[in-house]
Amino acid sequence: MIVDECRRLSERIAEKRRLRIHVEQLNRFQRARDLLAGHVSRLAPLVNVCRTLRAAGVGEIRLDSAEECRAAIAELHAKYREGADSILDERTLGMNGVLRRIVALADALEAELRERWASYTAARIxxxxxxxxxxxxxxxxxxxxxxxxxxxxxxxxxxxxxMTTEDFEAFTNVAKSLRRSWDELGGGELPSSVLDFLRSAASLRGASIELLTDEVRGWLHDHGILNSFSVRLTN
Structure with missing residues (x-):
């Protein structure tokens, strides 16, 4: 009896140890999953922006870090198929591995997208x-x-x-409305020379002296705003 009880107790201890190891591994898998999901969730909206800009003809974006990230994920997947425990190795999943490449890709992609978007919008406003x-x-x-x-x-x-075509079109529409509002300044009856001068004066560089024609000077004088403009040197 005592021998049997000892054997059963030993088996229970072994089973409890096995279950504890499984729980620890499960927790590690969940932490690994959460780490990956957190970084991938940053990439998802950036990919949507890529698709939106590509559909609008703004340009194709190609990054070397994308291929590096793809290769690292493929390697991680292969290791997982060989042995699930392998992806729990910090050197495989940590900042020196897949996560580092995902972060690098997200940083590079966001910077490139913001530069493209800033350049595109600046030319249309x-x-x-x-x-x-x-x-x-x-x-x-x-x-x-x-x-x-x-x-x-x-x-x-x-x-x-x-993020979407609707977002892109919303900007396009408001930019068109802004240009149209400039065109309609003064009921749309402003002389073209005056409108050209005012548009240039509103830019960062300002209007060149050549745009200040007699017609423009006369219009500014008639509206009492001639002395509101001044001449400055530019490089």
Whole structure:
């Protein structure tokens, strides 16, 4: 009896030890899963942005780090198939392995996307200098108010990467509305030379002296804002 009880007790201890090891391994697998999921969740929206920009014809984005990341994940998958425990090795999964490559890919991809988006949007938004608008507000309060509102909307749209086609189209529409508002300044009856001057004056570089024609000077004088503009040297 005593021998049998000792044998059963020994078996129970061994079973308990085996179960404890399984629980520890399960916890490690879950931590590994959560680590991977956390980093992959950062990549998912960036991939959506890539697809949106590609569909809009903004350009194809190719990164060397993408191939490195793909190869590392393929290697991790192969190791998992050989032995599931192998992916719990910190050298395999840690920052020196797959996770480091995923982070590097996400950083490089986000930087490239933001650069592409900033360049694309900057080329499609008319410059809107606050000081020039302040000058024009006295003569065209309604139009200037709308230009300011649309300029703010454009700037907000530029700060967020377009996740969907709808996001991309929303920016396109507000940028078109901003350009149209400039065209409609003064009821759409501004002489083209005046409109060209005002648009250039609202840009970061400012208007060249060649744009200050007699017609433009006369219009500025008639609206009492001639002295609001000054000449400065540029490089």
């Amino acid at each position: 008319p410059s809107t200098n606050r000081e020039v608008l302040d000058v024009l507000a006295a003569a065209f309060p309604r139009e200037v108010g709308r230009i300011r509102l649309l300029a703010e909307q454009c700037e907000r749209a530029r700060q967020a990467l377009p």
